[in-house]
Amino acid sequence: MKYIMLIIPVILLLNITVVQATSVRSEQILRQLNTDMQDAPGTARIVGGSDTDPGDYPFMAALVNVSQQLSTSLTVNSLSYSSSPFTFSPTGQVSGEIVSCGLAGDVCEGVENRICLIERGEFTFAVKTLNCQAGGGLGAIIYNNVAGSVNGTLGNAFDGDIPVVAISQQDGQALVQLQNANASIEVSVLSGSTQNARCGGTFLGGKWVLTAAHCVDSEFSNQLRVNVGEYDLRDGADQAIPISQIYIHPNYVDNEFDNDVAVLALTREVDAPSIELADAQTTEQFAATNSIAKSIGWGGRIGYGVQSGDGPTGNFPDILQEVELPLLTNSQCRQIFAESRGISSSQTGVTDQMICAALDFGGKSACQGDSGGPLFIESNNGPLQVGITSWGIGCAVAGYPGVYARVGALLDFINATRFGMGITGDSRFTNSPVGNPFRQTYTVTNNSQNTATPVFSLSNSTDFQLISDDCNVLLAGQRCEISIDINAASPGLKQTSLTLTSDIPDMPTNGMRIQGFAVASASTLRNAVGPQNAAITIFSGGDRSWRVNNSGGVISGNIDDRQQSILIAQVVGEGRLEFEWSVSSEENVDEPSEPFDALYLIVNGEQTDFISGDVGFTQQSIELPEGTHLIEWSYRKDPAASSLEDSGSVRNLMFVTDSTDVPQPPSSEPPAQPTSSGGTSVWILLFLGTAFMVRRQKSTVR
Known part of the structure; x- marks a missing residue:
C-alpha cells in the first residue's frame, strides 16, 4: 500500500x-x-x-x-540512441566499453576506464554516479525502470566529475544485452x-x-x-x-x-x-x-x-x-x-x-x-x-x-x-527523561506594517515554562526569539498550547501546539542494553516502552500506526559511545531515503541517521564532547502497512572514555536544542x- x-x-x-x-x-x-x-x-x-x-x-x-x-x-x-541530461551533470565527452552496474548501490566493480550502465531505482542518481566514479568509471548511463524517459537531477551539491546521461527503459534493457x-x-x-x-x-x-x-x-x-x-x-x-x-x-x-x-x-x-x-x-x-x-x-x-x-x-x-x-x-x-x-x-x-x-x-x-x-x-x-x-x-x-x-x-x-505576527519553530519537543530540563527556541516575526507588542501565554505551566524576556516591542518586519523549557515530573505525552496575541486590535496572529514525550527511568533494561557504566543512564517510554530482547539486547515496544517507541541513553562526559543496532520493518524500496517504518537515531535533538527494512546488527559509534548528552533510538511507524518483525533493537551499548571521573548531570540549566527556523x-x-x-x-x- x-x-x-x-x-x-x-x-x-x-x-x-x-x-x-x-x-x-x-x-x-x-x-x-x-x-x-x-x-x-x-x-x-x-x-x-x-x-x-x-x-x-x-x-x-x-x-x-x-x-x-x-x-x-x-x-x-556507432548507433545513436536518444538521451537526456541530468541537471547539475558534469560536462565532458568520454568513450569506453559498457559494463552493467545494476542499481549501483555500492561501488561498481570491473568498470575502470569503462562506462557504467545503471538501472534507476532505490538510490539517488548522485549516489549511483559517485559509485560508478569510485570504481574508476569514466561516465554513466542511467536507464529508466518504468516505461518512458528519465527526467532527473544530481542535485546542486553534487561533487562528482564524470558525465551522466539518461535513457529510456527500453533502450537500457537493450544495452544490457550489449555488454562490452x-x-x-x-x-x-x-x-x-x-x-x-x-x-x-x-x-x-x-x-x-x-x-x-x-x-x-x-x-x-x-x-x-x-x-x-x-x-x-x-x-x-x-x-x-x-x-x-x-x-x-x-x-x-x-x-x-x-x-x-x-x-x-x-x-x-x-x-x-x-x-x-x-x-x-x-x-x-x-x-x-x-x-x-x-x-x-x-x-x-x-x-x-x-x-x-x-x-x-x-x-x-x-x-x-x-x-x-x-x-x-x-x-x-x-x-x-x-x-x-x-x-x-x-x-x-x-x-x-x-x-x-x-x-x-x-x-x-x-x-x-x-x-x-x-x-x-x-x-x-x-x-x-x-x-x-x-x-x-x-x-x-x-x-x-x-x-x-x-x-x-x-x-x-x-x-x-x-x-x-506569527511563531515559527518545532512543534515537537525533543523527547527527554523525566526531570531532565530541556529548552527549545522559537522565532516571532512581525510581518505587519505596524510596531506591535507580542503577548504570550501557555496552557500547561506545570511541565512547560515560557521565557520571553527578550521579545517585547517589535518594529514592522522585526523578529525576536522566545524559549520554552520542559521539565516534566511524570512520564508520558506532554502538551501545551502557546498563544500569541498583540496589543493592536484585529492584528492576525498565530500560536502553536507543542508536545513531546517525557520518558521514565528504565533500570530493568540497563543490564540488557550493555555493560554497566556510571556515565550512562537508560530511559524508555513513548507510546510503548522498550523491553528486554530474549535473544540479547533490548527491543522496541509493540506500537501501532503513527506511534513511536523511545529508548534514551543520558551520557555524561567526553568520549565515544558505541552500540550495535538492527531493524526488521516495512521498507520503502523505491525511495529508501524516505522510509515507511524505521529506527531513528537522534543525538541531542538532531536526527543523525536511521535504518529501515531487514537490517542485521551493525556497529555504530558517536564521538561526544564534554557535557551531558541525550542519545535517542526511536522506532516509528507511518500510517499504513507493517511487515517483518516490525521492531528495532539495540545491544552492546558502551561508553569509552579516557577519564575515570564521571561528572554529575546538571541540575538546573536546560540544554538548548538546535534552533528550528520553521522554514528550512x-x-x-x-x-x-x-x-x-x-x-x-x-x-x-x-
Whole structure:
C-alpha cells in the first residue's frame, strides 16, 4: 500500500457561483455526478489531465530548480540512441566499453576506464554516479525502470566529475544485452538556463506565495526559486525569483501531512493577478454539495495502484495541466478510505485540516509533482482556493481520494504570516527523561506594517515554562526569539498550547501546539542494553516502552500506526559511545531515503541517521564532547502497512572514555536544542533515482 504526496494536474472546472449552505447531497446524486463526469465528451484522463490554455491561471506558481541548459549524445557501436541530461551533470565527452552496474548501490566493480550502465531505482542518481566514479568509471548511463524517459537531477551539491546521461527503459534493457560494446557519451552546455519544477504554488499578491509544507521542509529549500504565472516550463527560467523566507505551519506534522501549508516570501514583489482564499464556512458549503473543483500542476500523468511494487508515475509535462474533481465532505472521505483499507474512519489520517476530492470510479487524480498546487472552485467572482495538493494513496485509484490541505482551516496561520505576527519553530519537543530540563527556541516575526507588542501565554505551566524576556516591542518586519523549557515530573505525552496575541486590535496572529514525550527511568533494561557504566543512564517510554530482547539486547515496544517507541541513553562526559543496532520493518524500496517504518537515531535533538527494512546488527559509534548528552533510538511507524518483525533493537551499548571521573548531570540549566527556523529545518530535498520528489511511496507526497 502506498501513500503519495501529490502534485496534481487538473482539468477544466465548471464556472459556478458560491453555493449557499445546504444539506449533504444524497449518495445517489453524487454517483450520478461521477457518472456524468466520466461520460462527458472531451474530458481528459485524470492522472494526466489536459493542457491548460496560456493565461488561464496567472496566479499559478512553480517552485523550480534553475540550472545550466545541457545537451547530451549517446552512441553505442556507432548507433545513436536518444538521451537526456541530468541537471547539475558534469560536462565532458568520454568513450569506453559498457559494463552493467545494476542499481549501483555500492561501488561498481570491473568498470575502470569503462562506462557504467545503471538501472534507476532505490538510490539517488548522485549516489549511483559517485559509485560508478569510485570504481574508476569514466561516465554513466542511467536507464529508466518504468516505461518512458528519465527526467532527473544530481542535485546542486553534487561533487562528482564524470558525465551522466539518461535513457529510456527500453533502450537500457537493450544495452544490457550489449555488454562490452563500445559507447561514447557527451554532455555539453547550451546557452541560457533551464528549470525543473519540484512543486506548485499559488500567488497571493505582493511578495507572497502559498504552497505545501512538505515542498519546502528541507535545509536546501532556500535554493529553490519561484516562477509566478508559469505555464510552459521550457520558458522563463531566467525570470524565476529567489525565496527570502520560508514560513512553515508550526504544527505541520511531516509524517502525517497534517497542517501541510507553507507561505513563501520572495525577494521582491510581483505584479500579477492573485488567487482568493476560501474561508472555512464557504469551504464547508462547497464540500457539503460536492461541488466540482479544479486542480492544476505539472505532476506525473501515469496512474498506478496501491499494492507493493506498483508505481511510480511518469510522463511529466512541460505544459500546465488541469483536471476536474468533485469535493467530498471529510465524513465521506474517511468512509471511502476506511472501506477501501478495511480500517476504522478514525485511522484514515484525514484530519479537520484536510479536504478531499475524488471520482468514485478513479482514473483521475493528482500525482507526484503536483504538490503545493491549488484545488479551487471557479465562482462567478473568480477562482476560490479551497485546498493545497498534499497526499494520497496510489494515483487515480478508485476508493482512494486525493487529500489536500484545507485552506479555510489554515487561514489564521496564512494571514498572521502575511499581515500580522506569527511563531515559527518545532512543534515537537525533543523527547527527554523525566526531570531532565530541556529548552527549545522559537522565532516571532512581525510581518505587519505596524510596531506591535507580542503577548504570550501557555496552557500547561506545570511541565512547560515560557521565557520571553527578550521579545517585547517589535518594529514592522522585526523578529525576536522566545524559549520554552520542559521539565516534566511524570512520564508520558506532554502538551501545551502557546498563544500569541498583540496589543493592536484585529492584528492576525498565530500560536502553536507543542508536545513531546517525557520518558521514565528504565533500570530493568540497563543490564540488557550493555555493560554497566556510571556515565550512562537508560530511559524508555513513548507510546510503548522498550523491553528486554530474549535473544540479547533490548527491543522496541509493540506500537501501532503513527506511534513511536523511545529508548534514551543520558551520557555524561567526553568520549565515544558505541552500540550495535538492527531493524526488521516495512521498507520503502523505491525511495529508501524516505522510509515507511524505521529506527531513528537522534543525538541531542538532531536526527543523525536511521535504518529501515531487514537490517542485521551493525556497529555504530558517536564521538561526544564534554557535557551531558541525550542519545535517542526511536522506532516509528507511518500510517499504513507493517511487515517483518516490525521492531528495532539495540545491544552492546558502551561508553569509552579516557577519564575515570564521571561528572554529575546538571541540575538546573536546560540544554538548548538546535534552533528550528520553521522554514528550512526538516525535509531534505533528496533527488532520488526518480523523476519526482516523493516524501513516501506509501503515504505519497504529491
